[in-house]
Each structure stands twice: as structure tokens, then as C-alpha cells.
Amino acid sequence: MANLTTNKPKTKNVVKSTKKDFEGMYFIRDIENLTGIKAYTLRVWEQRYDILETKRTDTNIRYYDNADLRFLISVGILNSNGIKISKIAGMTKDEVQLKARVFSESQIKNEGVMQSLGDAMLRFNEREFIHILHGFIDKSGMESTMFDIIFPFLKHLGILWLDGSVSIAHEHFVTNILKHQLYAAIGNLDVLKSANAKKYVLFVPNGENHSLSIIFAEYMLRVRGQKVFSLGESVPLEELHVIVKEVKPDVLFVSITNSNMNLIPEAYAKTLSNNWPNLNVLLTGNYVVGKKFSLPKNVHVVADQKDFDVYVNRFEVEMKF
Numbered sequence: 671m672a673n674l675t676t677n678k679p680k681t682k683n684v685v686k687s688t689k690k691d692f693e694g695m696y697f698i699r700d701i702e703n704l705t706g707i708k709a710y711t712l713r714v715w716e717q718r719y720d721i722l723e724t725k726r727t728d729t730n731i732r733y734y735d736n737a738d739l740r741f742l743i744s745v746g747i748l749n750s751n752g753i754k755i756s757k758i759a760g761m762t763k764d765e766v767q768l769k770a771r772v773f774s775e776s777q778i779k780n781e782g783v784m785q786s787l788g789d790a791m792l793r794f795n796e797r798e799f800i801h802i803l804h805g806f807i808d809k810s811g812m813e814s815t816m817f818d819i820i821f822p823f824l825k826h827l828g829i830l831w832l833d834g835s836v837s838i839a840h841e842h843f844v845t846n847i848l849k850h851q852l853y854a855a856i857g858n859l860d861v862l863k864s865a866n867a868k869k870y871v872l873f874v875p876n877g878e879n880h881s882l883s884i885i886f887a888e889y890m891l892r893v894r895g896q897k898v899f900s901l902g903e904s905v906p907l908e909e910l911h912v913i914v915k916e917v918k919p920d921v922l923f924v925s926i927t928n929s930n931m932n933l934i935p936e937a938y939a940k941t942l943s944n945n946w947p948n949l950n951v952l953l954t955g956n957y958v959v960g961k962k963f964s965l966p967k968n969v970h971v972v973a974d975q976k977d978f979d980v981y982v983n984r985f986e987v988e989m990k991f
Contacts, residue, residue, distance in 0.1 A: 696734045705739070705746045706961075712742070719759035721745065740831070744770035747829075771829050784823055788830075791840055799847055812855055813893075816886055817975055820848060845882050852885045856892060864895030866986040868920040871913055873901040875926060875933055883925035883954055887978075891923075894982055907941065914946060921950045921985060926957040935961070939969045950985060 698709045715721040747770040790799040806815045830836040872884040881903040891898050935958050942951050943966035954972040972978050
């Protein structure tokens with residue numbers, strides 16, 4: 671009798687699993703969104719270069735854990751800096767992650783301040799962290815501090831997470847300090863509304879809990895004399911109808927920072943556009959900046975301070991009646 675298993679594909683680490691077993695795991699779409707490595711490319715790398723040991727569910731679906739994610743982000747960093755995948759495949763995982771960290775550190779400006787902040791963070795020394803932060807704010811202002819110091823620092827923090835040098839606790843420690851500092855700065859603002867001020871509704875989509883970007887956006891908008899309605903994090907789409915109907919905003923400002931299997935940025939942007947075709951929509955966050963999306967005409971990506979000012983100024987002119 672013929673061997674019925676002869677032509678079955680070979681699968682590594684196949685396990686019988688339930689949905690609960692894969693909580694906190696990542697599937698190939700999540701990996702594509704988080705690393706920027708296309709699913710097709712990743713499959714080729716796995717098959718041709720054995721870049722990772724493939725894990726599969728009992729239904730033959732690829733999945734990845736946190737260690738895989740960290741490694742693949744490092745692989746993506748090296749590959750985007752010109753190192754061929756064939757060469758990366760010849761390195762150990764430790765070598766890949768170390769080299770990715772070196773690339774990250776070589777791009778850091780204001781290295782002394784960054785190192786001081788990092789040292790205070792590792793020791794969870796809140797007073798020292800705030801002292802260093804205030805020194806730079808006093809010298810350069812809040813906006814320059816955020817763009818030149820804090821955002822690069824947070825990006826570097828993500829690299830440190832890759833090799834296990836820092837934990838989620840460190841990230842939360844830093845972001846909570848920054849939120850408090852921004853809220854205090856907002857509370858101390860005393861600016862007149864612009865004659866052509868527009869109404870902005872700021873929010874983070876449902877399932878997202880990273881609100882630092884929209885708090886900073888609120889600060890920047892208030893400095894520029896705009897009217898702001900901030901809803902914070904994890905806002906269900908249907909709840910936007912309530913505030914849009916009541917306050918009649920001119921602009922929706924949304925930050926998408928994390929991969930969310932229930933939220934595809936391109937589709938989400940089209941949904942916002944379809945619901946409110948007469949409003950402008952601004953998108954920002956790690957999950958959209960630098961990505962290639964096909965977006966409706968009323969949806970724009972804000973990558974930096976220059977983009978921010980361009981759109982704020984444009985909206986004041988375009989929507990003046």
C-alpha cells in the first residue's frame with residue numbers, strides 16, 4: 671500500500687493548539703506590519719536561507735513569538751542598511767541584534783543627553799530623568815526637545831528592547847513621565863485663539879493605548895491657537911459620530927503606533943474618509959509614517975514638524991469662509 675504521507679509538506683514544531691495558546695503571538699500579517707518585511711519576502715527568506723525555524727499551528731498557519739519579532743526587526747534594520755540577506759543568514763542571532771544596535775547608535779544625535787536619559791531610565795530615577803529633560807526644554811523649547819531628543823530616544827529604546835537590554839516597564843516609566851510633562855506644559859499655555867482657528871478632534875483608535883503622539887499634537891495645536899478636542903486612547907469608531915455631530919470639527923487627527931490585527935491603516939483611513947468626506951484627516955504614528963499607502967484625497971500623513979505646520983497653515987487658508 672502506498673505511503674500516504676510521502677507528499678505531505680514537512681513542517682517544524684507542529685503543535686495542537688487552541689486560540690488561547692496563541693495569545694500574544696504574531697501571525698505573518700502582524701510581522702509584515704511591525705517589521706516592514708513583506709510576507710512574500712519573509713517566506714522566501716525562510717525557505718531559501720532558513721532565516722528562522724518555522725512554527726506552525728495544527729492548521730498549518732505560520733506564527734511567531736516575541737523573540738522572533740525582535741530578531742526580524744533587527745534583520746529588517748540590517749537589510750535596509752544595505753546588508754544582503756545571504757550575509758545576515760550567516761550570522762548568529764546575537765550578532766544580528768548587536769549589529770542592528772550598532773547601526774541605531776551610529777545614527778544618534780545629542781548622544782550625551784541620550785546616554786544620560788538612558789542611565790536615569792535604567793535606574794528608574796524619575797527626578798534625574800525630569801531634571802535632564804527640563805534642562806533641554808529650557809534651552810531649546812518643548813517642540814525641539816520632543817523632535818530632537820525624545821522621539822529619537824524612544825526609537826532607540828525600541829532597539830534596546832530587541833536585544834533584551836530594557837523591558838516594557840522601562841518604556842512605560844518613560845512615556846508616563848513624558849505624558850505628565852506635556853499635560854503640565856499644556857496647562858501652562860496662555861495663547862490667544864487664531865482668528866482662523868480650526869477644530870481638531872484628536873484620538874487613538876480602538877485597541878491602541880499609545881497616546882503620547884496625540885498629547886504632543888494637542889500641545890502643538892494649542893500653541894498655534896487651534897481648538898482641540900482630545901478623546902485619548904482606544905476610541906471606538908462609532909463613538910466618533912457623537913463628537914463629530916456635536917462639535918462639527920474641521921480635522922480628525924489620529925495616531926496609529928501599534929500593529930493591530932483588527933485595524934489595517936489603509937482600510938481605516940478609507941473608512942474615516944467615507945464617513946466624513948468633508949473633513950480633513952491627519953494620520954501619524956510608527957504604523958503609518960514611512961509606509962506606502964493609497965489614501966483618499968482628504969487623508970494626509972504627518973511625518974514631522976514641517977508636515978504638521980504645512981497642514982495646519984493650509985487648513986486655515988483653505989477652510990476660511
